[in-house]
Amino acid sequence: MLTAALIAIVAVLISNASPLGVVLALVFGACGFMVPAAVVRNLKGRRQAALNAQLVxxxxxxxNGLRSGFAFTQAVELAAGQIASPMKDELESFLRDGRLGQAAEDSLKALAERTGSLDVEMIVTTILVQRTTGGNLSEILDNVAETIRERERLKGEIRALTASQRFSGLILSIYPAFLAAVFFLIAPSVMKVLVTEEVGRILLAVAIGLQLIGAWTIRRILTLDV
Known part of the structure; x- marks a missing residue:
């Protein structure tokens, strides 16, 4: 938010608060607000995807460790020694909290909060319920793993079914830029108006802003949660 405000102020100061400056302030301010959040969201999503891929x-x-007679913490330690990052890092953090005297329930809740993954939260809730009501934890974890595996299969089917729509969205996003480049080659004298004239620059800035909003909207529509 602060970055967006600074970019907008700089754009206005550079252009002496002209109409073009106001439009540029709005466009670049919106970009300054959306781009950092999108980058953070992308990095977070990639890490969560890597974690979810290792859950099963x-x-x-x-x-398997529980079936072999290990306690839950020992089974987690066994898994942490064999799994790769980022799951390895999260399991080691859970074990470290336990060594420092934190209760297992609190360590599990901290694990779910740290990862921000709905699947991890579901697993933690299942384990906490089992510790309260009892039951065969090994069998329960097998059932949870099967549920997660089925969800991943459904996600794959959804990606396959929406592939054409996502491709259409990509074409719609890049088509205006491609068309503008073609017109610049065919009729440069006409297209120069968008760069040399004040009104043309305003229209160009508005068009770019609307194109970014449209691409973001298409992406949001095609993002389905399972």
Whole structure:
């Protein structure tokens, strides 16, 4: 938010508060607000995707450890020694909290909060309920792993079914820029108006802003949660 405000102020100062400056302030201010959040969201999403991809394997390791007679914490330590990052880092943080005297329930809740993953939160809730009501934790973890595996299969089917729509969205996003480049080659004298004239620059800035909003809207529509 602060970055967006600074970019908008700089754009206005550079252009002496002309109409073009106001439009540029709005466009670049919107970009300054959206781009950092999009980058952070992308990095967070990639890490969560990597964690979720390791969940089934991790649950199977813990379940096998429990079947072998290990306690839950020992089974987690066994899994942490065999799994790769980023899951390894999260399991080691959980174990470190336990060594420092934190209760297992609190360590599990901290794990779910740290990852921000709905699947991890579901697993933690399942384990906490089992610790309260009892039951075969190994079998419960196997059932959770099967549920997660089925969800991943459904996500794959959804990606396949929406592939054409996502491709259409990509074409709609890049088509205006491609068309503008073609017109610049065919009729440069006409297209120069968008750069040399005040009104043309305003229209160009508005068009770019609307194009960014349209691309973002298409992406949001095609993002489905399972």
């Amino acid at each position: 394997e991790t649950l199977q390791m813990i379940s």
